[in-house]
Amino acid sequence: MxxxxxxxxxxxxxxxxxxxxxxxxxxxxxxxxxxxxxxxxxxxxxxxxxxxxxxxxxxxxxxxxxxxxxxxxxxxxxxxxxxxxxxxxxxxxxxxxxxxxxxxxxxxxxxxxxxxxxxxxxxxxxxxxxxxxxxxxxxxxxxxxxRADEFEQIAETLAEERLQLQRLREKVSLCRRDIVKLIELLSENVDFERLEVLQGRYRVITSTIDRKTKAPQLSLILENLSEIRSDIAKLLENQLEIQKISVNAYQNERLIQSSESESYFENYDAVEKPNAQTSAVSPSREQRQASSPTSTTANPAEDRYDLQTVLKACPEIALYGPNGAVRSWIDLKTAANVVKTILSISQSAFEEAEKEIGPQATYTIIACILERSEHISSAGGYLRSLIKKKNSGNFSVRPMLMALLRSRMAGKSSTVPFLC
Missing domain, CATH: 1.10.10 (Arc Repressor Mutant, subunit A)
Structure with missing residues (x-):
């Protein structure tokens, strides 16, 4: 010195x-x-x-x-x-x-x-x-x-951190894209409550992401998003297994077929528009329930339907979805919320329907009511009456939906049978 x-x-x-x-x-x-x-x-x-x-x-x-x-x-x-x-x-x-x-x-x-x-x-x-x-x-x-060596080391460290941050952002973006598209695919077959749980977790995690998010926080976010993607993949895998079992069962037992579904729709028409010919050929719903200890609506398989069937039978509901389209059950929920206001259905009636008969059934019924709105004087009262009939086992959504679909395919929407 x-x-x-x-x-x-x-x-x-x-x-x-x-x-x-x-x-x-x-x-x-x-x-x-x-x-x-x-x-x-x-x-x-x-x-x-x-x-x-x-x-x-x-x-x-x-x-x-x-x-x-x-x-x-x-x-x-x-x-x-x-x-x-x-x-x-x-x-x-x-x-x-x-x-x-x-x-x-x-x-x-x-x-x-x-x-x-x-x-x-x-x-x-x-x-x-x-x-x-x-x-x-x-x-x-x-x-x-x-200090030249110090500057060199600092610059290299910062370059590595920038590269790591860029890679993490890319992985997070890919993971977010996968989750959104897989949830959209899953919405066609999985119940609405489970989808809302997954979407709620997704929204909570992604709400913390911004331009200033650092690498440690992004690593934790990526880990949580990967867990959600894994859960969705497992649900989709289960759905594929169920579809395989259903296809195999149909192929193995294709000779043992039942005309229950067709007769069920006919009975639905017969209840709404009874006449002498149908009474002589096909028994009424009350007669079927009296002769059978189990109601036709008690079988869950008879009330199954997918989103595509709903949209084919009730195409008008799609106009009220996000960007004028309905691509998932969540979009159908958005559209149903808009339509219930247009049809003057009270929030209490809407919530009661969701609680009593389930979200998907509620949105489907509202889509059907929209198709027949010109023939229904009080949409809210009609919805409540369907809730009572559903609880008593006298109503099922699928026959209503299929009646609209068959009528639309035949080009006779004005004569669709409807419970009033």
């Missing part, structure tokens, strides 16, 4: 331990070491956030480096630059003198340059008789050489 090389700032500026430590460190420069000043400057720009300097301060540093005559920073060529504030301001894009001084102080505090002030605070150089600079007063660039 050579105390003769210690320089204190001019004027009222006080010297600090940090400044002394940087001055002592700058004495250990390898005289043979040289670094490209512009490559080093790019590394400093990459490490700007860690070093705690602004882009305006970097503009001043760029101006200082432009006053260094050589491209390579080297102790042999001297490391002091001594531009006047006027010239420095011109190369710093016309920065005002007050702003220039503030950013020079910021560069000194960040340990990127050192002050070597003259007795009167001016910046100048003395030349020897041979024309070489013997002594100079201004700003020393020696910390750039002594």
């Amino acid at each position: 050579n105390s003769a090389n210690v320089a204190t700032p001019f004027g009222r500026r006080a010297v600090t331990y940090a400044q002394l430590a940087r001055q002592f460190a700058s004495e250990n420069i390898n005289t043979e070491q040289s670094i490209d000043k512009w490559k080093l400057f790019r590394r400093i720009c990459e490490a700007r956030t860690v070093l705690g300097i602004s882009d305006r301060s970097l503009a001043v540093l760029n101006a200082l480096l432009s006053f260094y005559p050589k491209t390579e920073l080297c102790e042999e060529n001297g490391l002091i630059v001594f531009p006047s504030n006027e010239q420095l301001s011109l190369r710093a894009h016309g920065m005002s003198e007050q702003t220039l001084r503030r950013h020079l102080a910021a560069l000194v505090d960040a340990g990127l340059i050192l002050r070597k002030d003259s007795p009167n605070g001016k910046r100048y150089a003395r030349k020897s008789r041979s024309g070489s600079i013997s002594d100079a007063f201004g700003f020393s660039l020696s910390p750039l050489i002594t």
